[in-house]
Structures are given as structure tokens and as C-alpha cells.
Amino acid sequence: MDFTLDATRAEIAALTADVLARDPEHAWQALAKAGLLALALPEELGGDGLGPAEVAVVLTEAGRAGAQVPALAALALGVLPLNRMGSPEQRARWLPEIASGEVVVTAAPHEPSRPFAAEPSTEAVAVDGGWALTGTKTLVPSLAQARCVLVPATLPWGPGVFLVDPRAEGAEVHGTSLRLSGVRVGEADLLRDGSLADLRRFTLAGAVALGDGAVAGALALTTAHVRQREQFGRPLATFQAVAQQIADVYIASRTLHLAALSAVWRLDEGLDADEDLAIAAYWLAEEAPKALAVCHHLHGGLGVDITYPLHRHYGLVKELAALTGGASERLDRLGDLVEA
Incomplete structure (x- = not known):
């Protein structure tokens, strides 16, 4: 294709x-x-x-x-x-x-030790014509900047998604964690069709697309560096060991790129994208951090200098791998699809 x-x-x-x-x-x-x-x-x-x-x-x-x-x-x-x-x-x-x-509006699909919980432990209790939300959400992207958070919660008839002000009374923001203690929301704050599966799909699609770019950007920085940096009078790129490591990063980058494109294409076309998203998210969580570690290694000390952009790519990939639920979680979800 x-x-x-x-x-x-x-x-x-x-x-x-x-x-x-x-x-x-x-x-x-x-x-x-x-x-x-x-x-x-x-x-x-x-x-x-x-x-x-x-x-x-x-x-x-x-x-x-x-x-x-x-x-x-x-x-x-x-x-x-x-x-x-x-x-x-x-x-x-x-x-x-x-x-x-x-x-900035963000979403909170994760709970402590429960990434993408299908049955959230966060509860919505009916109170005075509205709802009171109690629970904890973790790894919420851009939470400090957000004016509104999409919060999955369990209602009496099943899961739903609410629009929640993270500065509301009873809400506490701690880094990327959001703690809710009886936070009041109205009926108008409940999403019309609060599908947790759709929220998961959009989260994973966004993560793999962003991760695809982050790995490609790190690869471009590294290839430019090893072409210019000399050791023993020769560019680093001419050393066989360096060339092999760059090749490994290139393979990881291109594989993630293909997997991300395939998953996003299926999602965009309204097709079943779960399998492709699972594969792309696993590759992001398992292989992308390893590729970035190689990029750091080939840069030497320059790679951890905050005035040099590689640390931004590394930090971004690390955050995205966590947002997917981690490599073990993604492997388990792939196993579930195989068994099905």
C-alpha cells in the first residue's frame, strides 16, 4: 500500500x-x-x-x-x-x-497501575441533579496547562466521560496526576457518546504519530553529528560499528513510521484500527526508547547538553512510552488480540 x-x-x-x-x-x-x-x-x-x-x-x-x-x-x-x-x-x-x-483541553485515560481502564475506579455519584466525581488519574498530558480534562468515570449504568475543570473545588493537580474528591459537574458536562474505546484509540494514534516524528528527528540529528564529528582524523560515520548502530536506529524509525501510518490511516477511514494501533504502540514503547539511547550514545556528552535538542526528543519518547501503558502492557494487549 x-x-x-x-x-x-x-x-x-x-x-x-x-x-x-x-x-x-x-x-x-x-x-x-x-x-x-x-x-x-x-x-x-x-x-x-x-x-x-x-x-x-x-x-x-x-x-x-x-x-x-x-x-x-x-x-x-x-x-x-x-x-x-x-x-x-x-x-x-x-x-x-x-x-x-x-x-488546552486534554484527557485522562489512565488510573494508578491501570492504563486505559475499561471500568474506571473513578466514580460518578448522582448529586442534586448533577454528579460528584471521586478518583485519581495519572499521566495526564499537559495537565498543568489544561483548562478542561476529559475524565472517564463509572456511572450507575456503566462508564462515561465527563468534562472536568482541573481547578474546580475538590480537584488537585500534582504534576501529571489529577485527584478528584467529590468534584461537582453538571449533566451538560457528560459527553453525549462517551466511548472509552474511542478515547483510547485517539490517545494511541496521537502518541504513535508524535513518537514517529520524535524518533525521526533524533535520527536526523544523530546522522548529522556522526558525519561532522571526527575521531582519529576520520568522521565517526566511517566507523563500521557506528554505521551499524545508525542502521539499527533507521530500521526502528522506519518501522515505527510504517506502523503509525497504517494505524492512523485505518482510524481515519473508519476501519477497525485496534490491531494496527496495538502494533504501533508496542513498537513505540519497546523499540523507540532503545533507539533514542543509541542516539545519545553516539552523541557522547553532547547528547545530554540542554542547549542541544536531542534531550527533548529523548524526554518526549520516554513520556510517550509511558502514555501507551509501557512495553509490557502493550505486549499483553497484543496477546489479547492474537487470542481473540
Whole structure:
């Protein structure tokens, strides 16, 4: 199958790369101004009516640049699930503000030791015509910046997803963890179609797209370094051991790229994407951190210098591997699919 970007997606990739390169310090507002945060918004809300595939292109370029922007949270965990599961009122309330770059909306699919819990231990209890939420969420992307969090919880009839203000009374933010103690929300804060499976799919798709770019960016930095850096009067790239290690990183990068493209394509086409997402997420969690470790090794001390961008790629891959649930969790989920 040909996964070459079509003209629209190629233009999105080029524009994203250009915006991130021109103004790294104000990248988020620059992305918003260029319309890149509005790609998946419905046309009636000022967007382009595009989907996960175009969002994934933006995320991949953000990862390639090692950009320090809340793109994963706002786009994959905010715009996509809100657009799919939100009511017209919820979409109108939040999507334009996300697209403007003024607001970050994220999601909290994980609980302590329970990634992507199908039956959340976070409970929603009916109180005075609304709901009181109690529970703990972990590894919430961009939580410190978020104005709203999509919170899965168990209602009397099953799981649902609520829109929660992380600054509300009874909510406590500790790093990337959100603790809820009787946080009050209204009926209007319950998503119309709160599918935890859809939230998981968008989270994994966003993670593998961003991770694809992060590994590719680290590989580009490393190949440039070993071509320029000399040892014993020769470029490092001419040493056989170095060439073999670069080849290993290249294979890991290209495999993740193919797996991510396949998974996102299926999701975008409305096909069953679970198997492809599981494969891509496992490769991200298991192989991407190893590839970044090799990149660090080939850079020597330069790789851990905070003035050099490689540490951003490394940190991003580490966070994404955790967001997937980790390599063991992803391997277990692959096993479940094989048994099924």
C-alpha cells in the first residue's frame, strides 16, 4: 500500500515544519495563527473538516522538531474525541478556543497501575441533579496547562466521560496526576457518546504519530553529528560499528513510521484500527526508547547538553512510552488480540 502523503497532507507537513522552525519560542500561537490547530474542526466552527490523518501529520512534525507544545493533548486528546463524542454545545464551547491556541483541553485515560481502564475506579455519584466525581488519574498530558480534562468515570449504568475543570473545588493537580474528591459537574458536562474505546484509540494514534516524528528527528540529528564529528582524523560515520548502530536506529524509525501510518490511516477511514494501533504502540514503547539511547550514545556528552535538542526528543519518547501503558502492557494487549 502506498502511504505517500497526498498533496493536502504534504502541504500541512511543510507548513507545520516551517512554522516550528521560524518561531520556536512562540510555536503554539504560530501554529494556531497558521490554522493548523483547526484542521479537524467542523467547517461550521471555522475549521477545515479534516480528520485524524491530518492531525497526525501535525503531530509528526511537532515530534520531528522536538517542539515543546501541547499538541498531543490539545489535538489527539482534545479536538478529536470532543469532535467525535461531544454534543453540539460542547463542541461549540471548546473547539474554537482550542483552535485559537487560547485553551488546552486534554484527557485522562489512565488510573494508578491501570492504563486505559475499561471500568474506571473513578466514580460518578448522582448529586442534586448533577454528579460528584471521586478518583485519581495519572499521566495526564499537559495537565498543568489544561483548562478542561476529559475524565472517564463509572456511572450507575456503566462508564462515561465527563468534562472536568482541573481547578474546580475538590480537584488537585500534582504534576501529571489529577485527584478528584467529590468534584461537582453538571449533566451538560457528560459527553453525549462517551466511548472509552474511542478515547483510547485517539490517545494511541496521537502518541504513535508524535513518537514517529520524535524518533525521526533524533535520527536526523544523530546522522548529522556522526558525519561532522571526527575521531582519529576520520568522521565517526566511517566507523563500521557506528554505521551499524545508525542502521539499527533507521530500521526502528522506519518501522515505527510504517506502523503509525497504517494505524492512523485505518482510524481515519473508519476501519477497525485496534490491531494496527496495538502494533504501533508496542513498537513505540519497546523499540523507540532503545533507539533514542543509541542516539545519545553516539552523541557522547553532547547528547545530554540542554542547549542541544536531542534531550527533548529523548524526554518526549520516554513520556510517550509511558502514555501507551509501557512495553509490557502493550505486549499483553497484543496477546489479547492474537487470542481473540
